[in-house]
Amino acid sequence: MKASIHFAISALAALTAGQTPSPPPCDRPCLETLVSDYLTALIAHDPSRLPLAPDVKYVENSQIVPLGTGEWHVATSLGRYRHIFSDPENGQVGAITTLTENGVGIIYVVRLKREAASGLISEIESQITRDAGGFALYENMSVPESVWLQPVAVEDRIPRAKLISQTDKYYAGMERNDPRGNYSFFDRDCNRLEDGLQTTNQKNNASYGHSNDTAFASLGCEAQFQTGFLGFVTRVRDRRYAVVDEERQAVLAMTIFDHNGTVRELPSVNGTSNPIPPYFDVPRTLAASEAFRLRGEEGKLWRIEMTLTEVPYGQRTAFDAGETHDLSGRGTNRSTSAPCDRACLDTLLDNVLAAMLRNDTTSLPLAKGVRYSENGQFLALGDGLWETLQHAAKPGVDDYAARFADPSTQTAGYWGLTREQSTPGVLALRITLANGQISEIEALSVRAEGTGARGGTVTLMRPPLPVEWVGDSLGALDAVFKTNSTGGAVIPPSVVLTAYFNGLEQHSSADVPFTPSCTRRDMGRQLRMACGAQMDGQGTTPNGLFNSTGVVRDRRVLVADASKGVAMVVAMVDYPARVSGTVPRTQMVPSTYMIPQLIKMDNGTISRVEGMIKWMPFGYTSAWAEGKSNSTRLRLH
Incomplete structure (x- = not known):
């Protein structure tokens, strides 16, 4: 009440002086109310209830999306658990809480930034962990452990800078987890929660994560790090200590964990060998929100509460983490003939695949500043597939491969089967030359995903796909994609492909030039109906996608082979999950599907489509589609 009276007096004085009144400082109760108001607006699907800055930045699972989309369409009710961290000094507040979306329980983390000058919300960062089991654990807890909520006397507090530096030691120790490291920054009574589950000092012989180890969770925080067991975390980057709650000596951090797939064995903890789980056959990136409660004059880590979700490998934070990522590759003094004809391009493509298998870039004719991407994320050349690829099908030798x-x-393109450790995949690869040197390499990799021992290989926390590929044979790639078109046919104008993508978006084949006998496969599966009927929604899963998919964007032609009459294309298909009655609730999750495809065209008509589907967080956008490329290849708008 006193703050309100003070603001009223200040506002009157400011108006009398012809000035805009400044809002009062926002203390802990004010910030907690802001979180409560945000969550109430979320389940009401009404962001207009909030005091928003005109340029508010909204991020959901590391994707920048329009405020009011994504979770704002599907959040249905608030859960019981709510753990709030307040930072009045920086105008930041965060919460680990529970929600239901379309009736299914989730763990929801949100961070809000309030501008002191205006009192308006300028940043909203959210992380959604779709773990129904973790939701249930949190609901049973109902409230955070009391030690998190106890204020610490001013004279007993360690300052903000030390809270951050002590917390950072945790990530430095986890990165490649050297068992000989100094982990004395842990309190002797340290405990950690992961998605509501206590994963330290347990005596229930439960296995940890994807592993088969049953001893790790029985250890304390320091003892766990002393095993080196967490060494499969090869990098912890983009570390942000967004909310520092000095009064309660707590930090809410947002970070990115990379697992590059090169660690193939876990140290023995329970006396048995621990081969790396199949989940880590391929490069993975996890976005983590993690809270720390520190105590004592040394500021040791006493309690840890974390939750995470998977994002595309190499995903950058949507906010400045103070790190620079120069991913431009070094060139070599090698080059090809310029221009490079078809035979030259075919040979160069084979050389790139061979170099990836050897993880050797020195043998390639690379331009200075060459860019490499994997599934839309720019990576350092030599990262990602370069470290895990063990087999790539050879055109002319394997049935499912073509150049x-x-x-x-x-520009040259490749489509074929791959294997990383024990995990099969399909790779769509594009290389582009400039002046006889490779200036761009783009890889789109759709891996087989399936449930199985120790968590299988499914992308963590993703919903079921409308069409799954679990690694069964795809058979032979239709010969029409490999042979030259008859009668000297050429690739039709881009209007034909534009019509195709428009048809996907509108679920209508009315303006799409399909041949009457056109067939298509998604993830190796073919419905017994023609392309037009699938697109029109005459089956339960037309195009291998839900009937209710929305915008088809980031439409790009990777390579157009006029002699073969084939275009290798990719697009992002948004699925806002605004459906009811016809789809299982577990599939009613806002998503984006990345769909690399081969499209066969003869005399201006489409006769065959071969496609794969990869799940992405809702709103995902390829870096190439953001105008970051100098490529001259055909684009569709």
């Missing part, structure tokens, strides 16, 4: 070339744009 494509467009000498006019100095």
Whole structure:
């Protein structure tokens, strides 16, 4: 009440002086109310209830999306658990809480930034962990452990800078987890929760994570780090200590964990060997929100509460983490003939695949500043597939492999099977030359995902796909994709492909030039109906996607092979999950599908489509589609 009276007096004085009144400082109760108001607005699907800055930035699972989309369409009720961290000094507040979306329980983390000058929310960062089991554990807890909520006397507090530096030691120790490291920053009574489950000092012989180890969770925090067991975390980057709650000596941190797939064995903890789980056959990135409660004059880590979700490998934070990521590759003094004809492009494509298998970039004719991406994320050349690829199908030898070339744009493409450790996949690869050197390499990799021992290989926390590929044989790639078109047919104008993508978006084949006998496969599965009927929604899963998918964006032609009449394309298909009655609730999750495809065209008509589907967080956008490329290849708008 006193703050309100003070603001009223200040406001009157400011108005009398012709000035805009400044809002009062926002203390802990004010920030906690802000979180409560945010969550209430979320389940009401009404962001207009909030005091928003005109340029408010909204991020959901590391994707920048329009406020009011994504979770704002599907959040249905608030859960019981709510753990709030307040930082009045920086105008930041965060919460680990529970919600239901379309009736299914989730763990929801949100951070809000309030501008002191205006009192308006300028940043909203949310992380959604779709773990129904973790939701249930939190609901049973109902409230955070009391030690989190106890204020610490001013004279007993360690300052903000030390709270951050002590917390950072945790991530430095986890990165490649050296068992010989100094982990004395842990309190002797340290405990950790992961998705509501206590994973330290347990005596229930439960296995930890994807592993088969049953001893790790029985150890304390320091003892766990002393095993080196967490060494499969190869990098902890983009560390942000967003909310520092000095009064309660707590920190809410947001970080990115990389697992590059090169660690193949876990140290023995329970006396048995621990081969790396199949989940880590391929490069993975996890976005983590993690809270720390420190105590004592040394500021040791006493309680840890974390939750995470998977994002595409190499995903950058949407907020400045104070790190620079120069991913431009070094060039070599090698080059090809310029221009490079079809035979030259085919040979160069084979050389790139061979170099990836050897993880050797020195043998390639690389331009200075060459860019490499994997599933839309720019990576350092040599990262990602370069470290895990063990097999790539050879055109002319394996049935499911083909090369494509467009000498006019100095672009070549590959489509074929791969294997990383024990995990099969399909790779769509594009290389583009400039002046006889490779300037761009783009890899789209759709891996087989399936449940199984120790968690299988499914992308963590993703919903079921409308069409799954679990690694069963895809058979032979239709020969029409490998042979030259008859009658000298050429690739039709881009209007044909635009019509195709528009048809996907509108679920209508009315303006799409399909041949009457056109067939398509998604993830190796073919419905017994023609392309037009699938697109029109005459089956339960037209196009291998839900009937209710929305915008088809980031439409790009990777390579257009005029001689073969084939275009290798990719697009992002948004699924806002605004459906009811026809789809299982577990599939009613806002998502984006990345769909690399081969499209066969003869005389201006589409006769065959071969496609794969990869799940992405809702709103995902390829870095190439953000105008970050100098490529001259055809684009569709």
